[in-house]
Amino acid sequence: MPIPLFNSIASWLLKKRYHQIELFLKYPEEVQEEVLLQLLELAEDTEIGVRYDFGSISNYNTFKDRVPIVSYEDIEPLIERTRKGEQNLFWPTSVKLFAKSSGTTNAKSKFIPVSSEALEDCHYKSGKDLLCLYLNNNENSQLFTGKSLRLGGSKELYGDNGSFFGDLSAILIDNMPLWAEFSSTPCSRVSLMSEWEHKLKAIIKESVQENVTSLAGIPSWMLVLLNNVLEDTGSEHLFQVWENLEVYFHGGVSFNPYKEQYEKLLPRQHFRYYEIYNASEGFFAIQDRNDADDLLLMLDYGIFYEFIPMDTYGTKEQSAIPLWDVTIGENYAIIITTNSGLWRYKIGDTVRFTSKKPYRIKVTGRTKHHINVFGEELIIENAEEALKIVCGKAGAEIKDYTAGPVFMAGKEKGAHEWIIEFRKRPEDLDYFTEFLDNALKSLNSDYEAKRYNNTTLTMPKVHMAREHLFYDWLKANDKLGGQHKIPRLSNKRDYIEELLRMNN
Known part of the structure; x- marks a missing residue:
C-alpha cells in the first residue's frame, strides 16, 4: 500500500474513536458509574468479590462504605498468591x-x-486515543x-511460577499489536535490550x-x-536528522525543566508537544488540545476514580469522594479501582482539577x-514552576535536581x-538561590509563612552537582x-546524603 494512502486510512480509522470520546465528555458521571458497576459484576465471584459481597452492591455509596481503601502492602499477599499460580x-x-515497579521512595x-483486559481496554486503547x-x-x-x-524500559521480562514480570513498557512492547510494531522504531529486540548504554x-x-x-518517551x-x-x-538540530518530525509524546516526569532544552533541539515554531499521564497501574489522562498544559481524564478505560483531598490525606478525617464531587483548584490524592483487580487502591499520585466540563487535570506530584x-x-x-521562573531570570538550564x-x-x-545539576550554570549561585527562595514564596503561602523573618526556615x-552526578x-x-x-x-x-557523598 502506498505510504500516503496508508497515512490517510490510519488517520480516518483513529478519528472514528472521537465519537466515543464525546460520549464520556457529555455524560462523565454516568460513564464512571457504569464502569464501577461493570467491574463489580465481573469480579463478584472472586475472593475479594465474595469477601465484600460485590453482588449486592448497586451504587457508589455502598461500594465506598463496604470496600476499604488500600495500599500495596495491604494487597501484597493476594498478589504473591497470584504470582505463584492461584487465580x-x-x-x-x-x-x-x-x-x-520499585518506585523512588521504597527499595522493595x-x-x-x-x-x-487492562492491556486491551486501557493501555493499548489509550495509545490509539492519543493518536486520535x-x-x-x-x-x-x-x-x-x-x-x-x-x-x-531497559529490562526484559522474567518468568516466575508461570507468571512474567518486568517494566510496564517492556510488557507493552512484548505484547504490542502488529500495527503498533509496524509503525515504531527501534525493533522490539533493541527496545527490550537490558543494558542501557549498549541499547x-x-x-x-x-x-x-x-x-x-x-518521539515517545520520558x-x-x-x-x-x-x-x-x-x-x-x-x-x-534534529530536523537535520528527521526532517518530517512533527510531535513529541511525553510523560512520566514534569516537562517544565526540560522544555527550553527541547526547543533548542527542535527549533520549529509549529512542532507539537503532547503530554500523557500513565503508570504501571493504568493509563489515566491525555492532552487533548494543542499547546494545552492540562490533560483530559479518560473515563472509559475500565478505571473508576476517587479522590482524597490532600489537606486530610493520611489523617483520621480522610475521606474519598467520587469524580462528580471534586473542586477545581484543590490538590487530591488519586484512588483507583481497575480492570486489573485493584480495588480502591492508593496509587500515590496527586492531581489538581483545572476544569469539570470536561474533567481536566494537572499532575502535581506524589503523596x-x-x-x-x-x-x-x-x-x-x-x-x-519555581525552577522554571528562576532559570528564565538567571539564564540557567537545569538537567536534574x-x-x-x-x-x-x-x-x-x-x-x-x-x-542541582545544570546544563547551563548560573553566573552567580547566590543570586540563583535568592530568586529560587522568592519564587517559592510567591507560589506557596505555607512556605512563605515559614520563611517570614526566618521564623522556621x-x-x-543550593549545591551545584558535578557533571553526570545523577x-x-x-x-x-x-x-x-x-x-x-530522579526522586x-x-x-x-x-x-x-548519598548524592552529596558522590558529589564530593
Whole structure:
C-alpha cells in the first residue's frame, strides 16, 4: 500500500474513536458509574468479590462504605498468591503479567497486576486515543508516513511460577499489536535490550536510518538519547536528522525543566508537544488540545476514580469522594479501582482539577514526594514552576535536581537543601538561590509563612552537582533508562546524603 494512502486510512480509522470520546465528555458521571458497576459484576465471584459481597452492591455509596481503601502492602499477599499460580483472587480472568515497579521512595519491588483486559481496554486503547486526539487537532498531520521513535524500559521480562514480570513498557512492547510494531522504531529486540548504554547506541544506529515523524518517551531519558543522536550525526538540530518530525509524546516526569532544552533541539515554531499521564497501574489522562498544559481524564478505560483531598490525606478525617464531587483548584490524592483487580487502591499520585466540563487535570506530584517537615507543604508542582521562573531570570538550564530538609538542631532552624545539576550554570549561585527562595514564596503561602523573618526556615542551601552526578547515582542503583526517575522531593535526607557523598 502506498505510504500516503496508508497515512490517510490510519488517520480516518483513529478519528472514528472521537465519537466515543464525546460520549464520556457529555455524560462523565454516568460513564464512571457504569464502569464501577461493570467491574463489580465481573469480579463478584472472586475472593475479594465474595469477601465484600460485590453482588449486592448497586451504587457508589455502598461500594465506598463496604470496600476499604488500600495500599500495596495491604494487597501484597493476594498478589504473591497470584504470582505463584492461584487465580480468581481479585480479578476473574487469568492474570499472568506483572509490572515491576520499585518506585523512588521504597527499595522493595512492587508487582502490579496487568490483566488482558487492562492491556486491551486501557493501555493499548489509550495509545490509539492519543493518536486520535492529536490527529483530530492537526488535520494535516503526516504522522503515518513515517515511524515513532519509542524509548521504553531497559529490562526484559522474567518468568516466575508461570507468571512474567518486568517494566510496564517492556510488557507493552512484548505484547504490542502488529500495527503498533509496524509503525515504531527501534525493533522490539533493541527496545527490550537490558543494558542501557549498549541499547542507546543500538537505538541510534537503527533509528537514524528511518523517517521518524514522532518521539515517545520520558523527557529526561529522551533528552539523553537525542543529544547523543546530534553528537553521532554531527547535526545542529534534529530536523537535520528527521526532517518530517512533527510531535513529541511525553510523560512520566514534569516537562517544565526540560522544555527550553527541547526547543533548542527542535527549533520549529509549529512542532507539537503532547503530554500523557500513565503508570504501571493504568493509563489515566491525555492532552487533548494543542499547546494545552492540562490533560483530559479518560473515563472509559475500565478505571473508576476517587479522590482524597490532600489537606486530610493520611489523617483520621480522610475521606474519598467520587469524580462528580471534586473542586477545581484543590490538590487530591488519586484512588483507583481497575480492570486489573485493584480495588480502591492508593496509587500515590496527586492531581489538581483545572476544569469539570470536561474533567481536566494537572499532575502535581506524589503523596510521598513533597517536603512538609515544617508545615510548608512544598509539592513538586511548586518546585518545577519555581525552577522554571528562576532559570528564565538567571539564564540557567537545569538537567536534574533533588531537594530535602535540613532538620532543626538545637537553636539551629530548619531549611531546604537542593542539589542541582545544570546544563547551563548560573553566573552567580547566590543570586540563583535568592530568586529560587522568592519564587517559592510567591507560589506557596505555607512556605512563605515559614520563611517570614526566618521564623522556621532559613534561606535554602543550593549545591551545584558535578557533571553526570545523577546519571552515576542511577547507574550505581541499577536504575539506568526506562521508567526510572530522579526522586525530586523527600521528607528524608537519604537521597541528599548519598548524592552529596558522590558529589564530593
